[in-house]
Amino acid sequence: MGFTLLDMYYYVIHNKLMRLNRKFEKNIGIIIFIIISIFILNLSPFSRGIKDFFYSISSPIQLWLWEKGSNTSGFFSSILKAEDLKQENESLKAQNQDLISGNIELERLKRENEILRTALGLGLEKEFDLEIAHVIGKEISDDYLIINKGFSNGIRSGFPVITENKVLIGKITEVYENISKAELLSSKNSSFDIEILEKDIYSLAKGKGNSEILLDLIAREEKIDIGDKVITSALGGNFPKALLVGEVKNIKKSDTAAFQQAEVKLSFEIKDLRDIFIIKDFTK
Amino acid sequence: MIKKIIFAIVGFYLLTLLQSSFFVHFSNYVPNFVLIAVILINLLEKQKNNFGIISSLIGGFFLDVFFSSYIGYYVLISFFISISIKLLFKKYVWQI
Numbered sequence: 001m002g003f004t005l006l007d008m009y010y011y012v013i014h015n016k017l018m019r020l021n022r023k024f025e026k027n028i029g030i031i032i033f034i035i036i037s038i039f040i041l042n043l044s045p046f047s048r049g050i051k052d053f054f055y056s057i058s059s060p061i062q063l064w065l066w067e068k069g070s071n072t073s074g075f076f077s078s079i080l081k082a083e084d085l086k087q088e089n090e091s092l093k094a095q096n097q098d099l100i101s102g103n104i105e106l107e108r109l110k111r112e113n114e115i116l117r118t119a120l121g122l123g124l125e126k127e128f129d130l131e132i133a134h135v136i137g138k139e140i141s142d143d144y145l146i147i148n149k150g151f152s153n154g155i156r157s158g159f160p161v162i163t164e165n166k167v168l169i170g171k172i173t174e175v176y177e178n179i180s181k182a183e184l185l186s187s188k189n190s191s192f193d194i195e196i197l198e199k200d201i202y203s204l205a206k207g208k209g210n211s212e213i214l215l216d217l218i219a220r221e222e223k224i225d226i227g228d229k230v231i232t233s234a235l236g237g238n239f240p241k242a243l244l245v246g247e248v249k250n251i252k253k254s255d256t257a258a259f260q261q262a263e264v265k266l267s268f269e270i271k272d273l274r275d276i277f278i279i280k281d282f283t284k
Numbered sequence: 285m286i287k288k289i290i291f292a293i294v295g296f297y298l299l300t301l302l303q304s305s306f307f308v309h310f311s312n313y314v315p316n317f318v319l320i321a322v323i324l325i326n327l328l329e330k331q332k333n334n335f336g337i338i339s340s341l342i343g344g345f346f347l348d349v350f351f352s353s354y355i356g357y358y359v360l361i362s363f364f365i366s367i368s369i370k371l372l373f374k375k376y377v378w379q380i
Contacts, residue, residue: 034341038356047355054349058301058371065305073309137304139351140316146304146350174353210312271309 038216048176055179059148062136066274073271128240129281131155135273136179143184143209145170145270149278160239160279167267168232168243169276185245185266186211193236194245199228203262205230207247211270213246215262222260223249230264240282285335292339300346305316318343322362326369341364 009086014092041047101190131153137146149155161169161182170190174181183190196216201222203215234241250263299318307314322343326336344359352358 031363032366035356035360038359042356050355051349058350061301062305066309069306069309072306076310118317137350138308140303140314140347142351191324238313270312 001072044238047080051178052177055146055150055176059136059179062146062214063075063134064149066134066136070271070274082160104227127282128279131280133276133278135276138270139181143170143187143190143207143211144173145182145184145273147172147180147182147276147278148178150176150180152177155180155278156280158238160243160282162243162279163268163273164277165267166243168239168245169268169273171238171280184211185275186213192238193233195233195241196248197226197231199224201226202233202235205264208263211266215248215264216259218262220253220258220260224251224260224262226251240279247269272275288335289338289342292342293294295348296339299343300350316347318347319358319362319365323365323369326366328350330366331373336370337363337366 036194038215041050076101112159131149133147133149133153135145135157136148138144139146144171145161147155154173155175157175158170159172163169168185170182170184170187172180173183185192185205185207187207188209190205190213192205193202194205195202199222201218201224204216205213205215216228230245230247232241232243232245233241244267246264246266248262249265251260252262253260296318299321303314303317307317322336322340325339327338340362344362345355345357347362348355367375
Protein backbone atom coordinates (compact mmCIF):
# COMPACT_ATOMS: atom_id res chain seq x y z
CA MET A 1 0.00 0.00 0.00
CA GLY A 2 2.88 2.41 0.79
CA PHE A 3 4.47 4.72 -1.82
CA THR A 4 7.83 3.64 -3.14
CA LEU A 5 10.52 6.11 -4.21
CA LEU A 6 9.79 5.20 -7.83
CA ASP A 7 6.12 6.13 -7.39
CA MET A 8 7.13 9.51 -5.98
CA TYR A 9 9.46 10.19 -8.89
CA TYR A 10 6.71 9.14 -11.29
CA TYR A 11 4.22 11.45 -9.52
CA VAL A 12 6.55 14.48 -9.63
CA ILE A 13 7.53 13.94 -13.28
CA HIS A 14 3.93 13.35 -14.30
CA ASN A 15 2.84 16.57 -12.59
CA LYS A 16 5.63 18.57 -14.25
CA LEU A 17 4.78 17.17 -17.67
CA MET A 18 1.10 17.99 -17.22
CA ARG A 19 1.97 21.58 -16.24
CA LEU A 20 4.27 21.96 -19.24
CA ASN A 21 1.62 20.48 -21.49
CA ARG A 22 -1.02 22.94 -20.23
CA LYS A 23 1.37 25.86 -20.73
CA PHE A 24 2.31 24.61 -24.22
CA GLU A 25 -1.35 24.21 -25.17
CA LYS A 26 -2.09 27.73 -23.91
CA ASN A 27 0.80 29.23 -25.94
CA ILE A 28 -0.03 27.23 -29.04
CA GLY A 29 -3.65 28.37 -28.64
CA ILE A 30 -2.56 32.03 -28.64
CA ILE A 31 -0.33 31.54 -31.71
CA ILE A 32 -3.08 29.72 -33.64
CA PHE A 33 -5.55 32.45 -32.65
CA ILE A 34 -3.21 35.18 -33.97
CA ILE A 35 -2.59 33.33 -37.25
CA ILE A 36 -6.31 32.68 -37.85
CA SER A 37 -7.14 36.32 -37.02
CA ILE A 38 -4.55 37.49 -39.56
CA PHE A 39 -5.99 35.21 -42.26
CA ILE A 40 -9.54 36.41 -41.60
CA LEU A 41 -8.37 40.04 -41.55
CA ASN A 42 -6.67 39.69 -44.92
CA LEU A 43 -9.58 37.90 -46.54
CA SER A 44 -12.03 40.60 -45.49
CA PRO A 45 -12.09 44.18 -46.86
CA PHE A 46 -11.41 45.30 -43.29
CA SER A 47 -7.62 45.24 -43.79
CA ARG A 48 -7.97 47.73 -46.67
CA GLY A 49 -10.06 49.94 -44.41
CA ILE A 50 -7.39 49.86 -41.71
CA LYS A 51 -4.69 50.85 -44.21
CA ASP A 52 -6.86 53.60 -45.68
CA PHE A 53 -7.53 55.00 -42.21
CA PHE A 54 -3.86 55.11 -41.20
CA TYR A 55 -2.74 56.47 -44.58
CA SER A 56 -5.35 59.24 -44.43
CA ILE A 57 -4.35 60.44 -40.98
CA SER A 58 -0.62 60.02 -41.64
CA SER A 59 -0.18 61.54 -45.10
CA PRO A 60 0.21 65.19 -43.90
CA ILE A 61 2.79 64.09 -41.29
CA GLN A 62 4.58 61.92 -43.85
CA LEU A 63 4.68 64.76 -46.38
CA TRP A 64 6.17 67.06 -43.73
CA LEU A 65 8.73 64.41 -42.67
CA TRP A 66 9.66 63.72 -46.33
CA GLU A 67 10.45 67.41 -46.91
CA LYS A 68 12.35 67.76 -43.63
CA GLY A 69 14.31 64.58 -44.37
CA SER A 70 15.20 65.84 -47.82
CA ASN A 71 16.45 69.18 -46.44
CA THR A 72 18.34 67.61 -43.53
CA SER A 73 20.08 64.98 -45.66
CA GLY A 74 21.09 67.70 -48.14
CA PHE A 75 22.62 69.72 -45.32
CA PHE A 76 24.61 66.77 -43.90
CA SER A 77 25.77 65.47 -47.26
CA SER A 78 27.16 68.91 -48.16
CA ILE A 79 29.21 68.89 -44.91
CA LEU A 80 30.43 65.31 -45.37
CA LYS A 81 31.37 65.83 -48.98
CA ALA A 82 33.24 69.13 -48.41
CA GLU A 83 36.62 67.52 -49.22
CA ASP A 84 35.41 66.17 -52.53
CA LEU A 85 33.91 69.50 -53.50
CA LYS A 86 37.20 71.08 -54.58
CA GLN A 87 38.02 68.20 -56.89
CA GLU A 88 34.47 68.14 -58.18
CA ASN A 89 34.66 71.89 -58.78
CA GLU A 90 37.72 71.49 -60.99
CA SER A 91 36.12 68.82 -63.12
CA LEU A 92 32.91 70.83 -63.31
CA LYS A 93 34.83 73.83 -64.59
CA ALA A 94 36.27 71.72 -67.38
CA GLN A 95 32.87 70.28 -68.15
CA ASN A 96 31.40 73.76 -68.11
CA GLN A 97 33.65 74.86 -70.95
CA ASP A 98 32.45 71.96 -73.08
CA LEU A 99 28.88 72.63 -72.15
CA ILE A 100 29.04 76.32 -73.07
CA SER A 101 30.07 75.43 -76.59
CA GLY A 102 27.42 72.71 -76.76
CA ASN A 103 24.85 75.06 -75.31
CA ILE A 104 24.96 77.42 -78.25
CA GLU A 105 23.84 74.64 -80.53
CA LEU A 106 21.23 73.54 -77.98
CA GLU A 107 19.85 77.08 -77.70
CA ARG A 108 19.32 77.13 -81.41
CA LEU A 109 17.60 73.73 -81.27
CA LYS A 110 15.54 74.81 -78.26
CA ARG A 111 14.22 77.85 -80.07
CA GLU A 112 13.37 75.68 -83.02
CA ASN A 113 11.76 73.11 -80.73
CA GLU A 114 9.69 75.75 -78.91
CA ILE A 115 8.41 77.09 -82.19
CA LEU A 116 7.48 73.56 -83.25
CA ARG A 117 5.85 72.79 -79.90
CA THR A 118 3.81 75.95 -80.04
CA ALA A 119 2.88 75.21 -83.58
CA LEU A 120 1.85 71.65 -82.86
CA GLY A 121 0.64 72.18 -79.28
CA LEU A 122 2.87 69.44 -77.81
CA GLY A 123 3.24 70.16 -74.08
CA LEU A 124 3.69 67.42 -71.51
CA GLU A 125 0.09 67.91 -70.44
CA LYS A 126 -0.99 67.70 -74.05
CA GLU A 127 0.92 64.50 -74.57
CA PHE A 128 -0.47 62.74 -71.50
CA ASP A 129 -3.39 62.99 -69.12
CA LEU A 130 -1.46 63.80 -65.95
CA GLU A 131 -2.09 63.95 -62.21
CA ILE A 132 0.46 65.72 -60.03
CA ALA A 133 1.27 64.00 -56.73
CA HIS A 134 3.73 64.21 -53.84
CA VAL A 135 5.98 61.46 -52.57
CA ILE A 136 5.39 60.92 -48.86
CA GLY A 137 7.31 57.75 -48.08
CA LYS A 138 9.32 54.75 -49.17
CA GLU A 139 9.10 51.13 -48.10
CA ILE A 140 11.95 49.71 -46.06
CA SER A 141 13.27 46.76 -47.99
CA ASP A 142 11.50 46.99 -51.32
CA ASP A 143 11.68 49.64 -54.01
CA TYR A 144 8.22 51.11 -53.54
CA LEU A 145 7.18 54.75 -53.07
CA ILE A 146 4.12 55.92 -51.18
CA ILE A 147 2.26 58.71 -53.02
CA ASN A 148 -0.44 61.04 -51.70
CA LYS A 149 -2.99 60.43 -54.49
CA GLY A 150 -5.31 57.45 -54.67
CA PHE A 151 -8.52 55.99 -56.02
CA SER A 152 -10.51 59.16 -55.29
CA ASN A 153 -8.16 61.09 -57.62
CA GLY A 154 -8.69 58.67 -60.48
CA ILE A 155 -5.48 56.73 -59.93
CA ARG A 156 -5.55 53.09 -60.97
CA SER A 157 -3.09 50.21 -60.85
CA GLY A 158 -0.61 50.14 -63.75
CA PHE A 159 -0.42 53.90 -64.36
CA PRO A 160 3.15 55.05 -65.16
CA VAL A 161 4.86 57.54 -62.82
CA ILE A 162 7.29 60.15 -64.18
CA THR A 163 9.18 63.28 -63.11
CA GLU A 164 8.62 66.72 -64.62
CA ASN A 165 11.60 66.01 -66.92
CA LYS A 166 9.92 62.96 -68.46
CA VAL A 167 12.11 60.57 -66.50
CA LEU A 168 10.32 57.30 -65.81
CA ILE A 169 10.16 56.37 -62.12
CA GLY A 170 7.92 53.29 -62.12
CA LYS A 171 4.27 52.34 -62.10
CA ILE A 172 1.38 52.27 -59.66
CA THR A 173 0.81 48.82 -58.17
CA GLU A 174 -1.47 49.34 -55.17
CA VAL A 175 -4.24 51.91 -54.92
CA TYR A 176 -6.04 52.96 -51.74
CA GLU A 177 -8.68 55.65 -51.29
CA ASN A 178 -6.28 58.61 -50.91
CA ILE A 179 -2.88 56.94 -51.20
CA SER A 180 -1.17 54.68 -53.69
CA LYS A 181 2.06 52.73 -53.94
CA ALA A 182 4.38 52.97 -56.92
CA GLU A 183 6.77 50.18 -57.78
CA LEU A 184 10.11 51.68 -58.83
CA LEU A 185 11.84 50.50 -62.01
CA SER A 186 14.54 49.04 -59.78
CA SER A 187 12.11 46.76 -57.92
CA LYS A 188 12.92 43.07 -58.28
CA ASN A 189 9.39 42.47 -59.60
CA SER A 190 9.80 45.04 -62.34
CA SER A 191 10.60 44.17 -65.98
CA PHE A 192 9.90 46.28 -69.06
CA ASP A 193 11.04 46.88 -72.63
CA ILE A 194 13.65 49.50 -73.38
CA GLU A 195 15.53 50.96 -76.28
CA ILE A 196 19.08 52.29 -76.36
CA LEU A 197 18.89 55.78 -77.79
CA GLU A 198 20.18 56.32 -81.32
CA LYS A 199 21.38 52.71 -81.61
CA ASP A 200 18.18 50.90 -82.44
CA ILE A 201 18.96 48.26 -79.81
CA TYR A 202 15.98 46.81 -77.96
CA SER A 203 16.22 44.87 -74.75
CA LEU A 204 14.45 43.76 -71.61
CA ALA A 205 15.20 45.67 -68.40
CA LYS A 206 14.87 43.95 -65.04
CA GLY A 207 14.94 45.54 -61.61
CA LYS A 208 17.78 44.42 -59.33
CA GLY A 209 16.73 46.22 -56.17
CA ASN A 210 18.52 49.11 -54.46
CA SER A 211 18.06 51.61 -57.31
CA GLU A 212 19.68 49.45 -60.00
CA ILE A 213 18.39 47.83 -63.17
CA LEU A 214 19.95 45.32 -65.54
CA LEU A 215 19.51 45.12 -69.30
CA ASP A 216 19.31 41.52 -70.37
CA LEU A 217 19.20 39.54 -73.61
CA ILE A 218 21.23 41.99 -75.73
CA ALA A 219 22.82 40.12 -78.62
CA ARG A 220 26.63 39.86 -78.30
CA GLU A 221 27.30 41.58 -81.61
CA GLU A 222 25.37 44.73 -80.61
CA LYS A 223 27.69 47.62 -79.80
CA ILE A 224 26.77 49.38 -76.58
CA ASP A 225 28.92 51.89 -74.71
CA ILE A 226 29.07 53.22 -71.19
CA GLY A 227 27.02 56.42 -70.99
CA ASP A 228 24.49 55.37 -73.65
CA LYS A 229 21.04 56.75 -72.85
CA VAL A 230 18.28 54.22 -72.19
CA ILE A 231 14.67 55.09 -72.97
CA THR A 232 11.39 53.19 -72.83
CA SER A 233 10.15 51.31 -75.84
CA ALA A 234 6.49 51.01 -76.73
CA LEU A 235 6.86 47.24 -77.30
CA GLY A 236 5.51 46.08 -73.93
CA GLY A 237 2.64 48.54 -73.94
CA ASN A 238 3.09 49.24 -70.21
CA PHE A 239 4.84 52.58 -70.62
CA PRO A 240 4.71 55.37 -73.18
CA LYS A 241 7.66 55.31 -75.54
CA ALA A 242 10.71 57.59 -75.28
CA LEU A 243 10.65 58.24 -71.54
CA LEU A 244 14.17 58.52 -70.14
CA VAL A 245 15.17 55.59 -67.92
CA GLY A 246 18.88 56.14 -67.29
CA GLU A 247 22.32 55.55 -68.75
CA VAL A 248 24.53 52.51 -69.14
CA LYS A 249 27.15 52.40 -66.39
CA ASN A 250 28.64 48.92 -66.82
CA ILE A 251 28.65 46.27 -69.55
CA LYS A 252 28.90 42.54 -68.83
CA LYS A 253 30.11 40.64 -71.84
CA SER A 254 31.63 37.18 -71.93
CA ASP A 255 33.03 35.08 -74.80
CA THR A 256 30.92 32.09 -73.89
CA ALA A 257 27.53 33.76 -73.35
CA ALA A 258 25.22 34.34 -76.30
CA PHE A 259 23.93 37.57 -74.84
CA GLN A 260 25.49 40.51 -73.10
CA GLN A 261 24.12 42.41 -70.12
CA ALA A 262 24.38 46.03 -69.05
CA GLU A 263 23.87 47.74 -65.71
CA VAL A 264 21.95 50.99 -65.87
CA LYS A 265 22.13 53.97 -63.54
CA LEU A 266 18.65 55.40 -63.15
CA SER A 267 18.12 59.07 -64.01
CA PHE A 268 16.43 59.93 -60.71
CA GLU A 269 17.45 59.90 -57.07
CA ILE A 270 14.78 58.74 -54.64
CA LYS A 271 15.73 61.35 -52.07
CA ASP A 272 15.31 64.16 -54.63
CA LEU A 273 11.79 63.14 -55.57
CA ARG A 274 9.04 65.42 -54.27
CA ASP A 275 6.54 66.32 -56.96
CA ILE A 276 5.87 63.60 -59.49
CA PHE A 277 3.36 63.03 -62.27
CA ILE A 278 1.10 60.04 -62.73
CA ILE A 279 0.14 59.38 -66.33
CA LYS A 280 -3.55 58.53 -66.37
CA ASP A 281 -3.72 58.15 -70.13
CA PHE A 282 -0.90 57.96 -72.66
CA THR A 283 -2.91 56.86 -75.65
CA LYS A 284 -3.82 60.43 -76.58
CA MET B 285 0.41 48.29 -18.28
CA ILE B 286 -2.20 50.28 -20.24
CA LYS B 287 0.04 53.34 -20.08
CA LYS B 288 2.90 51.28 -21.48
CA ILE B 289 0.72 49.97 -24.31
CA ILE B 290 -0.47 53.47 -25.26
CA PHE B 291 3.14 54.65 -25.17
CA ALA B 292 4.14 51.73 -27.41
CA ILE B 293 1.32 52.46 -29.91
CA VAL B 294 2.29 56.14 -30.21
CA GLY B 295 6.03 55.36 -30.21
CA PHE B 296 5.89 52.65 -32.85
CA TYR B 297 3.53 54.73 -35.02
CA LEU B 298 5.94 57.69 -34.99
CA LEU B 299 8.95 55.41 -35.52
CA THR B 300 7.26 53.83 -38.56
CA LEU B 301 6.52 57.26 -40.04
CA LEU B 302 10.14 58.33 -39.49
CA GLN B 303 11.31 55.07 -41.04
CA SER B 304 9.09 55.55 -44.07
CA SER B 305 9.52 59.26 -44.76
CA PHE B 306 12.59 60.64 -42.95
CA PHE B 307 15.39 58.08 -42.65
CA VAL B 308 15.15 57.00 -46.31
CA HIS B 309 16.87 60.25 -47.31
CA PHE B 310 20.09 59.36 -45.56
CA SER B 311 20.94 56.01 -47.15
CA ASN B 312 19.66 53.42 -49.58
CA TYR B 313 20.07 50.83 -46.86
CA VAL B 314 17.96 51.89 -43.89
CA PRO B 315 17.83 49.43 -40.99
CA ASN B 316 14.41 48.39 -39.77
CA PHE B 317 14.29 50.54 -36.62
CA VAL B 318 10.91 49.17 -35.55
CA LEU B 319 12.21 45.58 -35.46
CA ILE B 320 15.37 46.78 -33.69
CA ALA B 321 13.18 48.47 -31.06
CA VAL B 322 11.11 45.28 -30.64
CA ILE B 323 14.29 43.20 -30.17
CA LEU B 324 15.73 45.68 -27.66
CA ILE B 325 12.51 45.75 -25.61
CA ASN B 326 12.50 41.94 -25.50
CA LEU B 327 16.16 41.77 -24.55
CA LEU B 328 15.96 44.37 -21.81
CA GLU B 329 12.66 43.61 -20.12
CA LYS B 330 12.31 41.55 -16.94
CA GLN B 331 11.58 37.82 -16.98
CA LYS B 332 7.96 37.99 -15.87
CA ASN B 333 6.91 40.87 -18.15
CA ASN B 334 4.95 40.22 -21.31
CA PHE B 335 5.31 43.74 -22.68
CA GLY B 336 7.91 42.51 -25.20
CA ILE B 337 5.37 40.24 -26.88
CA ILE B 338 2.71 42.97 -26.91
CA SER B 339 5.18 45.47 -28.35
CA SER B 340 6.15 42.96 -31.06
CA LEU B 341 2.49 42.74 -32.12
CA ILE B 342 2.07 46.54 -32.11
CA GLY B 343 5.35 47.17 -33.98
CA GLY B 344 4.59 44.42 -36.49
CA PHE B 345 1.11 45.82 -37.07
CA PHE B 346 2.42 49.30 -37.97
CA LEU B 347 5.10 47.80 -40.23
CA ASP B 348 2.36 45.85 -42.01
CA VAL B 349 0.13 48.90 -42.41
CA PHE B 350 2.85 50.99 -44.04
CA PHE B 351 5.24 48.53 -45.67
CA SER B 352 3.47 45.29 -46.48
CA SER B 353 0.72 44.27 -48.87
CA TYR B 354 -0.83 41.98 -46.29
CA ILE B 355 -1.50 42.62 -42.63
CA GLY B 356 0.24 39.86 -40.71
CA TYR B 357 3.59 39.50 -42.45
CA TYR B 358 5.59 41.65 -40.05
CA VAL B 359 3.28 40.84 -37.11
CA LEU B 360 4.28 37.18 -37.39
CA ILE B 361 7.97 37.95 -37.95
CA SER B 362 8.24 40.24 -34.92
CA PHE B 363 6.06 37.93 -32.82
CA PHE B 364 8.30 34.93 -33.51
CA ILE B 365 11.43 37.02 -32.88
CA SER B 366 9.95 38.01 -29.53
CA ILE B 367 8.98 34.43 -28.63
CA SER B 368 12.41 33.15 -29.70
CA ILE B 369 14.20 35.69 -27.49
CA LYS B 370 11.97 34.74 -24.56
CA LEU B 371 12.62 31.02 -25.06
CA LEU B 372 16.37 31.48 -25.45
CA PHE B 373 16.54 33.67 -22.34
CA LYS B 374 14.44 31.18 -20.43
CA LYS B 375 16.71 28.29 -21.39
CA TYR B 376 20.13 29.89 -21.15
CA VAL B 377 19.98 33.14 -19.15
CA TRP B 378 17.23 33.22 -16.56
CA GLN B 379 17.98 29.69 -15.30
CA ILE B 380 21.46 30.70 -14.17
